[in-house]
Amino acid sequence: MEELPINPLLPLGGIALILALVWLTGGRRQARLEDAAAVRGLLAQPETGFHAAEIGLSHDGTGAIAADAAGHLALVLPVGARLAARLLKPADIVAQRLDNLEAGMARLELTTKGPAALRLALLLPEMEARRWQERLT
Known part of the structure; x- marks a missing residue:
């Protein structure tokens, strides 16, 4: 019995087609x-039980x-097309940075540790960002 030669581009083309279909149907959507x-509702879910x-x-x-x-403290952030909540312990924040922007706004960047380490940047009014930064120290 004779084996048919398999073109190595065929599986790669199939994978590319699947990725293109996922992207076209909203697979890159961000919540x-x-x-x-919305934040209060997500945090109040039975899994977290956090009342903001x-x-x-x-x-x-x-x-x-x-x-x-x-x-x-707790964080809420988009993970793909869904929203996720993370309750923070006192030592979870390993880095924070506050950058003043124009028009009285500031960017508060947070980095957490652990297996679910993440970086999050919040655009807040400058005074509000400073209050949150003080709470995190």
Whole structure:
């Protein structure tokens, strides 16, 4: 029995086609936070049980930081087309940086440690960004 030669480009073409279809059907979509109510709702889910007393929502909708009445902190951020919440322990923030921007805005960049390490940049009014930065130290 004679074997048919397999063109090595055929599997690569198939993979490229699948990736193109995923991209065209919204596979690169990124979730956005619309308002503080969305943040509160996500944090109040039974899995987290976090009741936000104060929320700092990034002006570009790419993240939020929240504090409960006891001062515990949580982050909300988009992960692909979904939103994820992460409760913070005191030592989770390993780096933070505050950059002043124009028009009274600031970028608060946070880096966390651990297996779910992440970097998040929040665009907030300058005074609000400074208050959150003080809470993180």
